[in-house]
Amino acid sequence: MATQLSYSCLNFSASETTTVTEYPRLFRPLDVGHLTLPNRILMGSMHTNLEEAPNGFSRLASFYAERVRAGVGLIVTGGIAPNEQGAVFQGASKLTNAVEAARHRAVTAAVHEAGGRVCLQILHAGRYAYSPDLVAPSAIRAPINPYTPRELSADDIETHIEDYVRCAALAHDAGYDGVEVMGSEGYLINQFVCRRTNHRRDEWGGDLERRIRFPVEIVRRIREAVGSEFLLIFRLSMIDLVEEGSTWQEVVVLGRAIEAAGADLINTGIGWHEARVPTIVTSVPRAAFAEVSKRMRAELTVPLITTNRINMPEVAERVLADGDADMVSMARPFLADPDWVNKAWEGRPEEINTCIACNQACLDHTFQGKLTSCLVNPRACHETELEIRVVDTVRDIAVVGGGPAGMATAMTAAQRGHRVTLFERSSELGGQFNYARRIPGKEEFSETLRYYQVMLDKYDVRVHLNRDADVQSLKAYDAVVLATGVRPRELELPGIDHPRVIRYPTAILYPERVGPSVAIIGAGGIGFDVAELLSHADRPTLDPEAWYAEWGVDLGVQNRGGLKTRSQPVSPRRVVLLQRKTSKPGKELGTTTGWVHRTSLRHRGVETLSGCDYQRIDDDGLHLHVEGDPRLLPVDSVVVCIGQEPVRELYQPLVEAHVDVHMVGGAWEATELDAKRAIDQGTRLAARL
Numbered sequence: 001m002a003t004q005l006s007y008s009c010l011n012f013s014a015s016e017t018t019t020v021t022e023y024p025r026l027f028r029p030l031d032v033g034h035l036t037l038p039n040r041i042l043m044g045s046m047h048t049n050l051e052e053a054p055n056g057f058s059r060l061a062s063f064y065a066e067r068v069r070a071g072v073g074l075i076v077t078g079g080i081a082p083n084e085q086g087a088v089f090q091g092a093s094k095l096t097n098a099v100e101a102a103r104h105r106a107v108t109a110a111v112h113e114a115g116g117r118v119c120l121q122i123l124h125a126g127r128y129a130y131s132p133d134l135v136a137p138s139a140i141r142a143p144i145n146p147y148t149p150r151e152l153s154a155d156d157i158e159t160h161i162e163d164y165v166r167c168a169a170l171a172h173d174a175g176y177d178g179v180e181v182m183g184s185e186g187y188l189i190n191q192f193v194c195r196r197t198n199h200r201r202d203e204w205g206g207d208l209e210r211r212i213r214f215p216v217e218i219v220r221r222i223r224e225a226v227g228s229e230f231l232l233i234f235r236l237s238m239i240d241l242v243e244e245g246s247t248w249q250e251v252v253v254l255g256r257a258i259e260a261a262g263a264d265l266i267n268t269g270i271g272w273h274e275a276r277v278p279t280i281v282t283s284v285p286r287a288a289f290a291e292v293s294k295r296m297r298a299e300l301t302v303p304l305i306t307t308n309r310i311n312m313p314e315v316a317e318r319v320l321a322d323g324d325a326d327m328v329s330m331a332r333p334f335l336a337d338p339d340w341v342n343k344a345w346e347g348r349p350e351e352i353n354t355c356i357a358c359n360q361a362c363l364d365h366t367f368q369g370k371l372t373s374c375l376v377n378p379r380a381c382h383e384t385e386l387e388i389r390v391v392d393t394v395r396d397i398a399v400v401g402g403g404p405a406g407m408a409t410a411m412t413a414a415q416r417g418h419r420v421t422l423f424e425r426s427s428e429l430g431g432q433f434n435y436a437r438r439i440p441g442k443e444e445f446s447e448t449l450r451y452y453q454v455m456l457d458k459y460d461v462r463v464h465l466n467r468d469a470d471v472q473s474l475k476a477y478d479a480v481v482l483a484t485g486v487r488p489r490e491l492e493l494p495g496i497d498h499p500r501v502i503r504y505p506t507a508i509l510y511p512e513r514v515g516p517s518v519a520i521i522g523a524g525g526i527g528f529d530v531a532e533l534l535s536h537a538d539r540p541t542l543d544p545e546a547w548y549a550e551w552g553v554d555l556g557v558q559n560r561g562g563l564k565t566r567s568q569p570v571s572p573r574r575v576v577l578l579q580r581k582t583s584k585p586g587k588e589l590g591t592t593t594g595w596v597h598r599t600s601l602r603h604r605g606v607e608t609l610s611g612c613d614y615q616r617i618d619d620d621g622l623h624l625h626v627e628g629d630p631r632l633l634p635v636d637s638v639v640v641c642i643g644q645e646p647v648r649e650l651y652q653p654l655v656e657a658h659v660d661v662h663m664v665g666g667a668w669e670a671t672e673l674d675a676k677r678a679i680d681q682g683t684r685l686a687a688r689l
C-alpha cells in the first residue's frame with residue numbers, strides 16, 4: 001500500500017510520486033499549456049442530463065466536487081452547445097450569454113474549492129441534433145436521425161465560428177480553466193472534415209485544406225480571444241469507423257494544423273455515433289484503440305490523451321508505459337467509483353467499483369432523457385439525495401441472498417455501521433451475475449463480484465455460504481432483507497421433461513451439454529446471452545485481434561475511416577432463437593447496446609424466428625407453428641429462457657412473526673428485473689435502515 005493519505009492532500013513532485021505509488025506513470029505530474037496537472041488522469045466528458053434538470057448545476061457541482069476531492073485533477077464537462085442550433089436536442093444546455101454563464105459558476109466554484117480544474121466542452125451536434133432546426137455543412141441526413149439538416153451558408157459558417165469563440169469567452173468568464181472543442185464522434189466539426197458529410201464546393205468544402213478550415217479557424221480564433229492562460233483541448237477523430245471517413249494522412253494533417261492553431265492538448269475521438277462498430281460497450285477489449293493514439297502522438301509535440309475502455313489503473317498505467325499517450329481519459333469509471341483516483345493512489349485497486357461498460361444506467365438513460373447514473377453505483381448523479389450516512393443506532397441486520405441486490409444491501413448497511421450477516425444458499429456470491437460473467441464479451445461482470453467480495457470483507461459482513469436461512473433464526477435480527485432472487489420460469493409444454501430440454505442456468509454453466517443444433521425458447525436478455533455463448537467457439541474471448549477482425553477495424557487506417565473487410569466468426573453450433581412476439585427479436589435490449597448484441601449474433605449465423613407458437617418437444621425435435629405454419633426444428637437441444645419468478649417464500653412467515661422484513665431485487669419483482677434495479681433498490685433500502 002502506497003500511503004493512507006488522501007491523494008488530493010498531497011503536494012506533488014515527480015520524484016515523490018514515482019517512489020510511492022504502484023502506478024508511477026499515472027501519478028506523474030504533467031505540464032500542459034500554462035498548467036501543471038497533478039496526474040495523468042482526465043475525467044472525460046459525459047452529458048448527465050443534470051445540465052437541463054431543475055437545480056441541475058448545483059447537483060452537477062456536488063457530482064464533480066466529490067470526484068475532485070478524491071483526486072481527479074482535471075475534468076471536462078458534458079457537451080454544451082455554442083448556439084441554439086448546435087444543441088443535441090431542443091432545450092439542451094447552451095452557453096450563449098452572461099445569464100447562462102452565471103449558472104456555471106456553481107460548478108467552477110465547487111471544483112476549484114475542492115482543488116481541481118475543469119474545462120467546458122463545446123459541442124455542436126450538427127446533423128446529429130435531434131431537432132427540426134438542425135444544420136450541417138451539407139444537407140445530408142444522418143442514418144441515426146429522422147431530421148434532415150439545412151446546409152449552412154458561408155455567412156452562417158462565419159457566425160458559427162464566432163459562436164464557438166463567444167462560448168469559449170463566456171466559459172472563461174464563468175471561471176472555467178479551459179475548453180475542449182469537440183471535433184469527433186461525427187458531430188459538426190467532424191461533418192466538415194469528412195467527405196462523407198461535406199459535399200460543399202465553396203471555401204469550406206472540396207479538398208482537405210478547405211474541409212479542415214472550419215475547425216482550424218475555431219481553434220485559432222478561440223486562442224486569440226482567450227489568450228495563452230486558458231487550456232484549449234481539441235478532441236480529434238483519429239479513426240472515424242464510417243465509410244468515407246478520413247484517411248490517416250488527413251487525420252495527421254488536421255492534428256498538426258490544430259496544434260499550430262493553438263491547442264494545448266489533443267484528446268482522442270474514436271468512431272462516429274452512426275458507426276456500425278462498437279467502441280465502448282463491454283465486449284470491446286480494454287484500451288482497444290490506444291494504438292491509434294500512439295501513432296498520432298508521434299506526429300505531435302503537444303501532449304495527447306487516449307481514451308475508450310480504460311477502466312482500471314493497471315490498464316491506464318500500461319497504455320502510458322507503452323507510450324500510447326501522455327494522459328488517459330476515463331468518463332464512466334468515475335460514475336462507477338468517485339474514489340477511483342484515491343484507491344489507485346493508495347494501492348487499493350481491488351476496492352475499485354469497476355465500470356463494466358454495460359451502458360445501462362448511463363448512456364441508455366442519457367438517450368432516454370433520464371438522469372444519468374450507474375448500474376454499479378446508484379449514487380452517481382444522485383449525490384445530493386442518496387447519502388450513505390453513518391448510523392447512530394447500530395442494528396443487527398440479516399440479508400438473505402447474495403446476488404447483486406443482497407450484496408449491495410449488505411455492503412451499504414455495513415458501511416453505515418450496522419452489524420450485517422449475509423446468508424447465501426449456494427457456494428458462491430453473485431446470483432444472476434454468475435451467469436452474466438460467463439457470457440463471451442461480458443467478462444467485466446466478474447469485476448463487480450470481486451468488488452463486493454472485497455467490500456463485504458472490509459466492512460466485516462459475516463457471510464454464510466451454503467446456508468439456507470429459516471424463519472426461526474431470522475427472528476433474532478432487528479431487520480431482515482430478503483434478496484432471495486428468482487428462479488427460472490417453467491414452460492408448460494408437452495415434452496418439457498424430454499432429455500433434450502435444458503434450463504438456461506444449466507446451459508450457461510455447462511455449455512458442453514448442449515448439442516450441435518439448438519433451439520432457444522425466449523429471446524429476452526438471457527436468450528440473447530445464451531445464443532451468444534452457444535455460438536462462440538472455444539477460443540479466448542476478448543482477444544483483441546479476433547475482435548478487430550470480426551468488426552472490420554483497421555487500426556492502421558489504411559482505408560478511409562479505418563474499416564476493412566470483416567472476417568466471419570465460425571459458430572460451433574447451429575442456433576435458432578425463438579420468440580412468440582412478431583416484433584424484431586432483441587427490440588427490448590439496451591438502447592445503446594441492443595444493436596451490438598443483434599449484430600454479433602448475425603455475425604455468428606444465429607437464426608431468429610418470431611411469431612412462434614410452441615406445440616411439443618419429442619425425439620424429432622421442437623414442433624411449433626411459425627406465424628401459423630407448422631414447423632419442426634430437428635434440434636439436438638432446446639434451451640428454455642422464458643424469464644423468471646420471484647423466490648419469496650420466507651416473506652409471509654416473517655411478517656406473521658412480526659419481523660421487520662423488507663424485499664429487494666427479483667424477490668420483490670421478477671418481471672424486467674435487471675441488476676440496475678436490484679443494486680439501486682438494495683442501496684436505497686440500506687441507506688434508510
Ligand code: NAP
Nearest residue numbers: 522523524525526527579580581590641642643672673674
Ligand atoms: P424476459 O425478458 O422476461 O423473458 C424472455 C422472453 O420469454 C419474453 O420476452 C417472452 O417473449 C418469453 N416468454 C415469457 N413467458 C413465456 C412463456 N410462458 N412461454 C414462452 N415464452 C415466454 O426474461 P430474461 O430473458 O430471462 O431476462 C430477464 C431480465 O434480465 C430482463 O429484464 C432482461 O432485460 C435482463 N437481461 C438483460 C440482458 C441484456 O440487455 N443484454 C441480458 C440478460 C438479462 P415472447 O413471449 O415474445 O416469446
Ligand code: SF4
Nearest residue numbers: 355358359362374375
Ligand atoms: Fe459503467 Fe454501466 Fe455504470 Fe455506465 S452504468 S458507468 S457503463 S457500470
